[in-house]
Amino acid sequence: MESTVGKTISCKAAISWDATKPMTIETIEVAPPKAGEVRMKVSATGICRSDEFYRSGQEDRHPYPCILGHEGSGIVESVGDGVTSVAPGDHVISVFIPHCRKCKMCQNSKSNMCTENSSSRLIGLMPDGTSRFTCKGQTVHHTLSCSMFSEYTVICEINVAKIDKEAPLDKVCLLGCGVSTGYGAPLNNAKVEEGSTCAIWGIGAVGLAVIMGCKVAKASRIIAVDINPAKEKIAREFGATDFVNPKSLDTSTVQHLVAITDGGLDYTFECIGNVQTMREALESCHKGWGLSTVLGISNPKDDIKIMPFQLVTGRTWQGSLFGGWKGRDSVPGLVKEYMSGAIKLDEFISHKLSLDRINEGFDLMLSGKSVRSVIIM
Ligand SMILES: NC(=O)c1ccc[n+]([C@@H]2O[C@H](COP(=O)([O-])OP(=O)(O)OC[C@H]3O[C@@H](n4cnc5c(N)ncnc54)[C@H](O)[C@@H]3O)[C@@H](O)[C@H]2O)c1
Ligand SMILES: [Zn+2]
Ligand SMILES: [Zn+2]
Known part of the structure; x- marks a missing residue:
């Protein structure tokens, strides 16, 4: 297969156009990663209640159109300049709170609320103030620095945790948000x-x-x-x-x-x-x-x-945000806990859906019929 490195990739993504309409599956263009960024081929993504918070416009500073999804796993396709912690082919989980290891919050053991890129992230852009996504000539915004309801996404290096290649990507995606959050709160925070x-x-x-x-x-x-x-x-x-x-x-x-x-x-x-x-x-x-x-x-x-x-x-x-875990250091260990049978993941997954059934996944969540639906790319 011809290499995609350095080139724009066309792929499918679920676009949220505004709070009143269901998402639609569109062909989008995903630009190559810039310095400090990673482009990943998304494997699987859970639908979290917080996605509905953004989809429904409750966070009214967040712009449309946008690509939601922040509980994802995938494989690194290419990396931008200066990226050292992951390389093409690595398996990764997105962490919606960055972990730069340098800021005041990262350096304090009492908190996981890294402040790096917080202003660009709030307005759905990458740290340089631009987006890597376009659809029909229009800029599409990132969400929570992740945007996993897409076959490919661009994410900051500080938002990805490198994990064991043996781990099933369609299960460990849940460690990107919901399961880590709930599991960590009684152990780390309370x-x-x-x-x-x-x-x-x-x-x-x-x-x-x-x-x-x-x-x-x-x-x-x-x-x-x-x-x-x-x-x-x-x-x-x-x-x-x-x-x-x-x-x-x-x-x-x-x-x-x-x-x-x-x-x-x-x-x-x-x-x-x-x-x-x-x-x-x-x-x-x-x-x-x-x-x-x-x-x-x-x-x-x-x-x-x-x-x-x-x-x-x-x-x-x-x-408690993200169960108090500092993402890049903790998520690989949580994957190991799952692999050794110490924590459950399979039991959370009530539905597996293809990307074109994403709205059904939201309906299942809102009607209380699902525990976690996982979108399989
Ligand atoms: N702090 C964090 O880092 C973090 C991370 C992920 C999710 N969240 C938030 O956590 C919450 C739960 O997320 P989820 O994905 O598990 O949601 P979910 O929709 O799957 O589950 C919510 C549950 O609450 C129940 N419920 C609703 N109203 C109730 C009431 N009045 N009394 C008792 N039960 C009621 C529902 O029946 C449902 O079982 C959401 O607000 C989400 O945004 C926070
Ligand atoms: Zn979440
Ligand atoms: Zn930090």
Whole structure:
């Protein structure tokens, strides 16, 4: 086959034109990578709830048209000048939070929120202020520095983790976001202790992965909270000891949880993105030490409310992005954990779809019928 290195590649991608229309599959042109960038042939990409956040225009600073998808795996096709950590042929996973290893955040062990390229990323462009994608003569924007709903994408070197070539790319893509996020929050951010009680609001892929992390941390009780009764079975398969459906309670969720846990939980996790359930998760914590971690992404226009006395009496509120992992150093190890059987991935995948069925994948997520749909390129 003729080499594509240094040339523009034509391929298929799902374009999001605006919040009101379904995505359409189009032929796009993908320019070669510039300095510090990598062009990759995408293998597989999970559909995450955060994709809907961008698709539906809730992040109103993010421009259309754009290519979504940030939970992807693939193979490096070519690299730009100065790229040293990956080479053509390497297998990689996209990490939506960069990991430059140099900025103030990267150098501090307390955070994974690398600030490199943050201004260009917010407006859907590469660090030089331009895009590598065009469609019908029009510029198409990148999303979360990833844009994995495309057969080829260009991504910064600091947004790719090099992984074991033996790892199945159609499974480990989930480590690019949802599973790593949920699994890391109880281990890295909350630091759940053996014998503690935990509750998780929202049993999507993120919430299930939190359950998986709480189980690894040897929590004694893991309570899954979801309004979709169909989530009970899978929550228990992942290690939940209890399932609470707020819709079938006579009391409030908080009153119920506090009653069944002798005064409240040691650790709670919000994995929905709803400011009401964020409040419930904090109020369900035990006074004196309960710690609530917010993972859900809410509408930026929403505020959270709480009676300050809840905090004064010793409950703590925190958030977690990408489970606290520093992507390039941690994701290869998570792949190894999966390969050794220490963590699940296959069980998260409810649907495998081709790129032309992408809108169906979003419908499945929004109707609660999927756990994770993976788009196979
Ligand atoms: N912090 C991060 O780094 C990060 C990373 C990935 C995803 N997220 C966010 O995490 C959240 C979960 O993502 P996901 O992909 O697992 O979503 P999902 O849509 O697959 O799952 C959400 C679950 O919440 C349940 N739910 C909805 N409203 C509820 C309510 N009022 N009470 C109880 N349960 C309710 C749904 O039935 C569903 O099972 C989203 O907000 C997403 O944007 C955050
Ligand atoms: Zn995500
Ligand atoms: Zn950094």
